[in-house]
Amino acid sequence: MSDAPPRRAGRPSKAVLDKGRIGDAALELVDETGDFTLPALARRLGVQAASLYHHVDGRAGVIELLREQVASAMDLGPLDDPAWDEALLGFFRSYRDVFAAHPRVVPLLTTATVRSAKVIEAYDRMATRLGEAGIPPAHAMRILTALDNFVIGSALDLAAPDVMWEVPEGVEAPALAAALAAQPTGRNRARDAFEEGLTRLLASLAAEFGVAG
Amino acid sequence: MSDAPPRRAGRPSKAVLDKGRIGDAALELVDETGDFTLPALARRLGVQAASLYHHVDGRAGVIELLREQVASAMDLGPLDDPAWDEALLGFFRSYRDVFAAHPRVVPLLTTATVRSAKVIEAYDRMATRLGEAGIPPAHAMRILTALDNFVIGSALDLAAPDVMWEVPEGVEAPALAAALAAQPTGRNRARDAFEEGLTRLLASLAAEFGVAG
Incomplete structure (x- = not known):
């Protein structure tokens, strides 16, 4: 048996916000939609937009997290x-x-x-x-x-x-x-x-x- | 004096929908937001989404219009x-x-x-x-x-x-x-x-x- 308190029903678990979690969520959002906004990113993380600013320097900061997230898989x-x-x-x-x-x-x-x-x-x-x-x-x-x-x-x-290519009918x-x-x-x-x-x-x-x- | 009937106030002018107009609007949308959806494209054009389907074959059709729109400027x-x-x-x-x-x-x-x-x-x-x-x-x-x-x-x-590059302070x-x-x-x-x-x-x-x- 775990000593952890029972999780309250209907509430997302509130993992500590850090750069790794923000980068993960931003990458998901961009993979799905081609872009992100800070409000949409905050919604996905279940936090206030203001909380994001404690961790990243606005939009450019999130883009740098995206770069780090992707680059982490480079050999x-x-x-x-x-x-x-x-x-x-x-x-x-x-x-x-x-x-x-x-x-x-x-x-x-x-x-x-x-x-x-x-x-x-x-x-x-x-x-x-x-x-x-x-x-x-x-x-x-x-x-x-x-x-x-x-x-x-x-x-x-x-x-x-x-x-990648298909020459349409009637085109020479x-x-x-x-x-x-x-x-x-x-x-x-x-x-x-x-x-x-x-x-x-x-x-x-x-x-x-x-x-x- | 024009013979055209007076434009009704508060209504967008309804230019005839054609591939050129759809391509223009899709390009604006992608330039601004990085992507498009058919409902958002219809909203921007002031038409019902169903009307779009008379002119383009879904998402892939709009992407081909984007390609034509961009390629039209090629020399x-x-x-x-x-x-x-x-x-x-x-x-x-x-x-x-x-x-x-x-x-x-x-x-x-x-x-x-x-x-x-x-x-x-x-x-x-x-x-x-x-x-x-x-x-x-x-x-x-x-x-x-x-x-x-x-x-x-x-x-x-x-x-x-x-x-494009900035070596951060403290990085060798x-x-x-x-x-x-x-x-x-x-x-x-x-x-x-x-x-x-x-x-x-x-x-x-x-x-x-x-x-x-």
């Missing part, structure tokens, strides 16, 4: 790979999977400056690996941002239908129709496109900066 | 460039600008199969250009999808803040901090990353398939 292990290009490839595969699981969060995350510690750590380690590969700091951010853009777009594509598109007929089916459609682009981007860097992985 | 002119890589570069610059103006529409568009005539035409012309460049049909979709993913991610980045991220210090400011941050990635992807294709633009 930073691949970044230790001895080959810098394998390190980036492995990390970005995990990054893509994590964002593909929450596609509706993506456009919210791009509206707010990144401050999340785990994401900062991942990008610092990637900037270090690019330096080891001979890529100067002046090129690092445009390269990391280009890779990031590609992976974010690929995550949305992985969350997309397996059949012979080259597209031939290309679609030759495309792999199912999940491999999006996976192949991701590997295609990321491999090309990394190989292009290795070729220019002369340090193979 | 297909660059696809006539004699050099296939310049053709793709020019088209994708326009495509990025168009989606950067409506970032919240992007994740909705990726949930539905593409049937929009203008988008089909653009991809058919690109598939043709890839064929001229010596790229076999079996590779065309994974290449076009990879380029598409990159451009979609870049459009979200172009809509993002000019200052020396390689990232050095990279950020060397980054251009303002709009050039996102523009440079886009040119970086798209140029590398197209150069990689030209190098492999041996037909320079």
Whole structure:
């Protein structure tokens, strides 16, 4: 038998409000509806909106919690790979999977400056690996941002239908129709496109900066 | 003097409902709130939800109208460039600008199969250009999808803040901090990353398939 007092009927259990719970609830709300408001988030948590402000700095603060919540599933292990290009490839595969699981969060995350510690750590380690590969700091951010853009777009594509194109009857598109007929089916459609682009981007860097992985 | 009957006070003007008006209203709603429902869309148009069904095939139909609405601003002119890589570069610059103006529409568009005539035409012309460049049909979709993913991610980045990263006080991220210090400011941050990635992807294709633009 438990010593806990019996729960009062008809009342939600009032777990202590913390950033983890707020982030969880915000992620549910955005997965379901594509957005959140602070009043709707407070309602879902069963608290007053004012209570949220004790824990987060308004809308931007909630977006940073969403980023941390999503990033917590990222695997930073691949970044230790001895080959810098394998390190980036492995990390970005995990990054893509994590964002593909929450596609509706993506456009919210791009509206707010990144401050999340785990994401900062991942990008610092990637900037270090690019330096080891001979890529100067002046090129690092445009390269990391280009890779990031590609992976974010690929995550949305992985969350997309397996059949992404349909040439309507009466529309002439012979080259597209031939290309679609030759495309792999199912999940491999999006996976192949991701590997295609990321491999090309990394190989292009290795070729220019002369340090193979 | 007009022959039109006087407008009854307190009543919205009842313009004829058509796909153009529905697409406009849906785009406004998604730009503002990140999503739409058919009842909310009907309310904004001042019609019954049932009336919408005379013009669109439910939610997927509205998403296709959103795609057509956004795509109508795309410039297909660059696809006539004699050099296939310049053709793709020019088209994708326009495509990025168009989606950067409506970032919240992007994740909705990726949930539905593409049937929009203008988008089909653009991809058919690109598939043709890839064929001229010596790229076999079996590779065309994974290449076009990879380029598409990159451009979609870049459009979200172009809509993002000019200052996208901030290393919080007390967090050690020396390689990232050095990279950020060397980054251009303002709009050039996102523009440079886009040119970086798209140029590398197209150069990689030209190098492999041996037909320079």
